[in-house]
Amino acid sequence: MSESKPIIHMSNLMMRYQTGKVALSGINMEIPQGSFVYLIGESGAGKSTLLKMMYGGLRPTSGQLEVQDMAIRGASERQIRELRQRTGIIFQGNRLLKPRTVFENVALPLRVQGWNAERLLPRVKKVLSFVGLEDRLWSYPETLSGGEQQRVAIARAMLSNPTLILADEPTGNLDDDTARHVLDLLMALNKLGTTVIMATHDLHLLTSHPGLVVQLHQGALVTGQKHEQS
Numbered sequence: 001m002s003e004s005k006p007i008i009h010m011s012n013l014m015m016r017y018q019t020g021k022v023a024l025s026g027i028n029m030e031i032p033q034g035s036f037v038y039l040i041g042e043s044g045a046g047k048s049t050l051l052k053m054m055y056g057g058l059r060p061t062s063g064q065l066e067v068q069d070m071a072i073r074g075a076s077e078r079q080i081r082e083l084r085q086r087t088g089i090i091f092q093g094n095r096l097l098k099p100r101t102v103f104e105n106v107a108l109p110l111r112v113q114g115w116n117a118e119r120l121l122p123r124v125k126k127v128l129s130f131v132g133l134e135d136r137l138w139s140y141p142e143t144l145s146g147g148e149q150q151r152v153a154i155a156r157a158m159l160s161n162p163t164l165i166l167a168d169e170p171t172g173n174l175d176d177d178t179a180r181h182v183l184d185l186l187m188a189l190n191k192l193g194t195t196v197i198m199a200t201h202d203l204h205l206l207t208s209h210p211g212l213v214v215q216l217h218q219g220a221l222v223t224g225q226k227h228e229q230s
Helices: 047-054 077-085 102-111 117-130 146-158 176-191 203-207
Strands: 006-016 022-032 036-040 062-067 087-090 164-168 195-199 211-217 220-227
Touching: 006 047, 006 195, 022 047, 022 211, 022 220, 036 047, 036 176, 047 062, 047 164, 047 195, 077 087, 087 146, 102 117, 102 146, 117 146, 146 164, 146 176, 164 176, 176 195, 176 203
Parallel strands: 036 195, 036 211, 087 164, 164 195
Antiparallel strands: 006 022, 006 062, 211 220
16 A cells, blocks of 8 residues: 555644644654554544545645645635545535425536536436435435435436545444445445545444554544555
């Protein structure tokens, strides 16, 4: 993995909120392109903060964070928008728009870029087929199970063929079997070449799905190691 080009580089990375709380302190790490990364640590360890920084939702207080060759700290708003177009984001709780159909939810990232419905339809059908929900195109989120909603969120994240997918606790509210299925989908995307970084508390999933484990504790990096399938 060390021979792969890093898609993310961090050097003395720090994030201090205006309240004075230090969320991240002195992070030094590189994530190779094509990796599958588990971001673990206790609640408040800094996992969500780090993910937000990776798509420009937060800017570092000091240090360096480069994502897909872009320095986040000094990037313009236009550059951040361009970065997000190359990044799929799966939020905690999936953040589907309840009054909108599955098609409308999945189409959103390209809709905001100006794509019309006629152009979007075949692309949305393709990603829904990947997650096994091609028959739910015109359904509403409230008619779907929790696992199906999370699969819609994955389809939305992969719509624009992103180089990087950031997932914040995507299996947190799911039963074990459904969580493994969601993780299978993310692993399949990784095998197609997408770098996936997933914050999780579900450490038992690591035993069946190998990846690079990055652990945070109170905002500091504890370890980064490869976890092999047992």
